[in-house]
Amino acid sequence: MATASTLRARQARESVVIRFAGDSGDGMQVTGSRFTVETALAGNDLTTFPDFPAEIRAPAGTTFGVSAFQIQFGARDVMTPGDAVDVLVAMNPAALKVDVKDLRRGGTVLVDTGAFTERNLTKAGFPANPLEDGSLAAYQVLTFDITRLTTEAVKPFGLSSREAHRCRNMWALGLMLWMYGRDRQATIEWLRRKFADRPELAQANVAAVNAGHAFGETAEMSEHLVGYTVPSAPAEPGRYRTVSGTEALAWGLIAGMRGAGLEKMIFAGYPITPASLLLHTLANLKAYGVVTFQAEDEIAAIGAAIGAAYSGALGVTSSSGPGMALKTEMLGLAIATELPIVVINSQRAGPSTGMPTKAEQSDLFQAVHGRNADAPLAVIAAATAVDCFEVAIEAVRIATTYMTPVIVLSDAYLAHAAEPWRLPEATALPRFPVRFRTDPTGFHPFVRDPATLARAWAVPGTPGLEHRIGGLEKDYDTGHISYDPDNHARMTRTRAAKIAGIADGIPPQQVSLGDDHGAVAVVGWGSTYGAIHRAVSEARDEGGDVSHIHLRYLNPFPRNLGDLLARFERILVPEMNAGQLVQLLRAAYLVPAEGLSKVEGKPFKVAEIVEAIEAALRVRSRP
Amino acid sequence: MTVTTITDAELAPKDYASDQEVRWCPGCGDYAILKAVQKALAELGAPRERTVFVSGIGCAARFPYYLSTYGFHTIHGRAPAIATGIKLANPGLDVWVVTGDGDGLSIGGNHMLHVLRRNVDLQIILFNNEIYGLTKGQYSPTSRRGTHSPSTPQGSIESPVSPCAFALGAGARFVARAVDTQQPEVVALLKRAHAHRGASFVEVFQNCVVFNDGVFDHFTSKDAASDTQLHVEHGKPLLFGRNRERALRLKPGAVALEVVRAGQGGVPPGDILVHDETNRVLAQLLAALEPPAFPVALGVLYCDPATSYEADVYAQARAAGFSGEPADLGALLRREGTWTVAP
Numbered sequence: 001m002a003t004a005s006t007l008r009a010r011q012a013r014e015s016v017v018i019r020f021a022g023d024s025g026d027g028m029q030v031t032g033s034r035f036t037v038e039t040a041l042a043g044n045d046l047t048t049f050p051d052f053p054a055e056i057r058a059p060a061g062t063t064f065g066v067s068a069f070q071i072q073f074g075a076r077d078v079m080t081p082g083d084a085v086d087v088l089v090a091m092n093p094a095a096l097k098v099d100v101k102d103l104r105r106g107g108t109v110l111v112d113t114g115a116f117t118e119r120n121l122t123k124a125g126f127p128a129n130p131l132e133d134g135s136l137a138a139y140q141v142l143t144f145d146i147t148r149l150t151t152e153a154v155k156p157f158g159l160s161s162r163e164a165h166r167c168r169n170m171w172a173l174g175l176m177l178w179m180y181g182r183d184r185q186a187t188i189e190w191l192r193r194k195f196a197d198r199p200e201l202a203q204a205n206v207a208a209v210n211a212g213h214a215f216g217e218t219a220e221m222s223e224h225l226v227g228y229t230v231p232s233a234p235a236e237p238g239r240y241r242t243v244s245g246t247e248a249l250a251w252g253l254i255a256g257m258r259g260a261g262l263e264k265m266i267f268a269g270y271p272i273t274p275a276s277l278l279l280h281t282l283a284n285l286k287a288y289g290v291v292t293f294q295a296e297d298e299i300a301a302i303g304a305a306i307g308a309a310y311s312g313a314l315g316v317t318s319s320s321g322p323g324m325a326l327k328t329e330m331l332g333l334a335i336a337t338e339l340p341i342v343v344i345n346s347q348r349a350g351p352s353t354g355m356p357t358k359a360e361q362s363d364l365f366q367a368v369h370g371r372n373a374d375a376p377l378a379v380i381a382a383a384t385a386v387d388c389f390e391v392a393i394e395a396v397r398i399a400t401t402y403m404t405p406v407i408v409l410s411d412a413y414l415a416h417a418a419e420p421w422r423l424p425e426a427t428a429l430p431r432f433p434v435r436f437r438t439d440p441t442g443f444h445p446f447v448r449d450p451a452t453l454a455r456a457w458a459v460p461g462t463p464g465l466e467h468r469i470g471g472l473e474k475d476y477d478t479g480h481i482s483y484d485p486d487n488h489a490r491m492t493r494t495r496a497a498k499i500a501g502i503a504d505g506i507p508p509q510q511v512s513l514g515d516d517h518g519a520v521a522v523v524g525w526g527s528t529y530g531a532i533h534r535a536v537s538e539a540r541d542e543g544g545d546v547s548h549i550h551l552r553y554l555n556p557f558p559r560n561l562g563d564l565l566a567r568f569e570r571i572l573v574p575e576m577n578a579g580q581l582v583q584l585l586r587a588a589y590l591v592p593a594e595g596l597s598k599v600e601g602k603p604f605k606v607a608e609i610v611e612a613i614e615a616a617l618r619v620r621s622r623p
Numbered sequence: 624m625t626v627t628t629i630t631d632a633e634l635a636p637k638d639y640a641s642d643q644e645v646r647w648c649p650g651c652g653d654y655a656i657l658k659a660v661q662k663a664l665a666e667l668g669a670p671r672e673r674t675v676f677v678s679g680i681g682c683a684a685r686f687p688y689y690l691s692t693y694g695f696h697t698i699h700g701r702a703p704a705i706a707t708g709i710k711l712a713n714p715g716l717d718v719w720v721v722t723g724d725g726d727g728l729s730i731g732g733n734h735m736l737h738v739l740r741r742n743v744d745l746q747i748i749l750f751n752n753e754i755y756g757l758t759k760g761q762y763s764p765t766s767r768r769g770t771h772s773p774s775t776p777q778g779s780i781e782s783p784v785s786p787c788a789f790a791l792g793a794g795a796r797f798v799a800r801a802v803d804t805q806q807p808e809v810v811a812l813l814k815r816a817h818a819h820r821g822a823s824f825v826e827v828f829q830n831c832v833v834f835n836d837g838v839f840d841h842f843t844s845k846d847a848a849s850d851t852q853l854h855v856e857h858g859k860p861l862l863f864g865r866n867r868e869r870a871l872r873l874k875p876g877a878v879a880l881e882v883v884r885a886g887q888g889g890v891p892p893g894d895i896l897v898h899d900e901t902n903r904v905l906a907q908l909l910a911a912l913e914p915p916a917f918p919v920a921l922g923v924l925y926c927d928p929a930t931s932y933e934a935d936v937y938a939q940a941r942a943a944g945f946s947g948e949p950a951d952l953g954a955l956l957r958r959e960g961t962w963t964v965a966p
Binding site (some may be wrong): 235237238255263268304307308313363470 | 641643660670671673678680687692693698699701703704705708709710711713715733734737907920921937939940943944947950952955956958960962963966
């Protein structure tokens with residue numbers, strides 16, 4: 001279907017959604033990440049969505065082994081990875097099979113014909129070759145034998161056929177970089193660094209990128225293969241970089257440690273998808289005062305964090321749903337002994353092992369209520385990859401100011417998603433220095449700050465403050481073991497009041513978009529921020545009386561939240577769970593909040609929320 | 624964290640006692656161990672502000688409340704994990720773990736395994752009474768087969784774990800054993816454990832007067848002791864008996880020990896095994912000895928120091944640039960892939 005190329009002007013696009021899809025061994029995550037970096041350097045706003053199987057190397061060519069990376073980039077504010085895909089790069093039949101359903105009608109699909117063998121078609125479950133049977137008629141199909149073109153491009157470097165085959169992703173990347181007028185330099189430098197000890201691999205991969213790029217520019221091609229321009233997005237002046245939620249959390253924890261004036265962070269984790277990335281990231285940041293500890297299990301990980309906090313360091317642990325379940329008893333100990341730790345939960349689909357690489361927001365109840373007895377703690381959630389930085393700092397502030405464990409809710413999507421970030425000045429970051437108790441006069445371990453109700457942080461090594469703490473109930477006035485009924489009631493009330501009092505130190509709830517009153521409030525938390533924001537924005541463009549409220553503080557809620565919600569006629573709560581925040585809001589404020597649930601292991605599409613908003617507005621407008 | 628290095632001047636054992644009333648059953652072996660610990664601390668001149676006792680749950684776990692040092696009574700089985708966090712945050716602290724057979728080898732068996740193999744610089748004292756005391760007398764992982772208890776009315780059908788054999792198997796580099804009532808020996812072992820850099824494991828046979836009274840009598844009673852206790856000492860022959868007339872030697876043609884006659888009419892002195900506390904294989908053989916065929920081996924069964932975990936952690940951290948001084952966070956954020964949007 002290739003025709004002689006004619007010089008065509010590049011067409012302008014405001015925003016584009018591309019999905020790279022292939023076998024889990026095809027390097028699609030790397031391809032997507034490199035495209036992201038070049039796109040960020042080109043000045044577009046962007047959001048990414050890596051979507052990969054739990055299997056490390058699923059059998060080649062199978063549909064369950066398909067790994068994908070989606071990016072939306074544009075000349076405007078980009079807040080989601082995009083509802084529908086404009087361009088699908090499918091490196092094999094299985095990728096086509098799995099991902100073509102998300103391609104918009106009229107969208108472009110680019111396939112490697114070299115991978116469309118009889119065997120691969122059978123493995124993907126295609127009864128006939130979809131490139132020939134007309135089943136892709138709704139799309140513009142670009143077919144290239146990327147396998148052969150790559151093999152030719154890397155021939156001079158003497159690679160094995162397997163190694164040569166593995167350069168295909170760089171060929172595809174080169175073509176896509178050409179298609180959107182992106183530079184290649186950062187990728188070429190990155191490849192040289194990555195394969196510094198295998199120069200022939202570096203040269204081959206660079207040659208593959210260049211070949212893909214040159215193919216777009218010069219070779220014979222389909223009439224559909226045109227170049228595009230996506231102008232840079234307006235952005236505040238400053239220095240930028242792309243950041244993933246995991247990186248932002250890691251750096252935010254370090255900034256929080258600094259803000260608290262603490263010398264070191266003990267970060268203890270146990271490998272679990274998708275939380276392990278944070279352990280890996282921090283393990284490389286020892287120069288910044290981080291000691292990482294890979295514990296024998298989830299319980300030991302939080303135990304080490306508690307021990308560290310007891311000794312005056314920042315104690316942090318991180319996990320995902322099933323691991324959080326194991327940490328539950330330790331959370332109770334941290335609550336009873338009133339020690340400051342930060343616990344990060346990268347939520348994934350459950351129950352039990354569930355779908356480890358897929359995002360969900362279904363651990364909210366667990367975070368707020370999931371412990372034996374009356375055991376309140378602080379819960380906050382990050383909305384975007386960039387927001388993870390501030391949320392991590394805030395978690396450290398709350399933990400050390402109030403002497404309490406703080407649970408930070410992130411999820412599998414935020415852990416991997418990346419977006420551009422205007423870098424803060426390190427000197428402008430919040431400071432909230434802790435004051436360790438040193439004065440023995442009038443000291444006992446549960447002597448409290450009258451304003452925050454935080455108990456004194458007295459760490460071993462301090463002369464004259466030797467004391468004993470533990471999980472047994474303690475006397476309010478002496479800190480000794482107490483079974484006194486009135487004392488237990490008083491301590492229970494005090495623990496609750498301390499957590500409730502955190503609301504005095506947080507900003508009142510703002511409205512992210514729209515008025516602070518009206519017909520419909522869409523209330524969200526966590527990584528649904530982008531989709532809700534875009535949906536509310538679109539509904540408002542159509543004249544809808546709708547506002548977006550996004551909660552960072554989930555326990556306690558901001559003081560004004562009840563009043564704010566009461567000023568709306570309807571409250572719509574989209575969540576990637578079966579309805580948890582909606583119940584907490586109803587319980588706290590007796591408001592008629594309604595849920596919008598999505599539990600497919602995938603983020604909301606903007607259109608799904610727009611539809612729910614429109615339905616809510618219609619019901620209201622009925623006479 | 625900077626650690627003040629004020630040493631309390633001439634503290635007596637009683638100075639390590641807290642003002643809390645001790646609430647173990649009258650006659651409990653824990654009293655004797657508490658006294659031995661206080662004496663050992665006094666003899667070591669341990670600064671109270673730098674000493675931390677960490678425990679899990681069980682009768683033994685009440686221990687920290689009765690000492691005037693820092694103390695953390697944690698949750699069931701998890702003391703080693705919390706102690707590891709304490710040591711990672713402040714390697715300058717002197718951290719002791721107090722645990723029992725249920726706490727340390729049942730619910731906390733996993734943590735015990737890993738804290739020992741990592742070799743975190745802790746003194747771990749395991750009170751072994753072969754029973755769950757605080758929950759009222761169920762059989763424990765060290766209870767002998769056939770133990771009758773509320774949960775095993777027909778007798779336990781499980782094989783017990785030997786704490787010292789477990790510790791050696793886990794890779795512990797200091798393993799010792801004592802009897803609660805033998806105070807001088809307990810004190811001496813605690814001091815040796817304290818001197819050892821790395822995880823030191825000390826099993827103390829502790830009599831539970833209420834639920835398992837007399838379970839160790841067959842080797843701790845006055846009549847039986849001399850013929851059933853082998854007090855090992857590095858470099859000394861493995862002799863026991865009222866007149867040190869019995870000895871251990873390698874059984875010819877087997878990887879096993881055997882009891883032989885020593886002295887006049889006995890085996891040649893050269894056949895008698897000499898204790899080598901750096902020999903892990905010998906330690907395993909000694910740990911496994913049981914009456915009636917063999918004596919119970921007491922003392923330092925094994926001691927072969929290596930770098931402790933937290934020392935290696937900080938060596939790596941320093942090699943990676945950790946200095947205790949804040950590094951430049953701004954430079955970290957800007958280190959790669961940045962671009963500038965001009966005003």
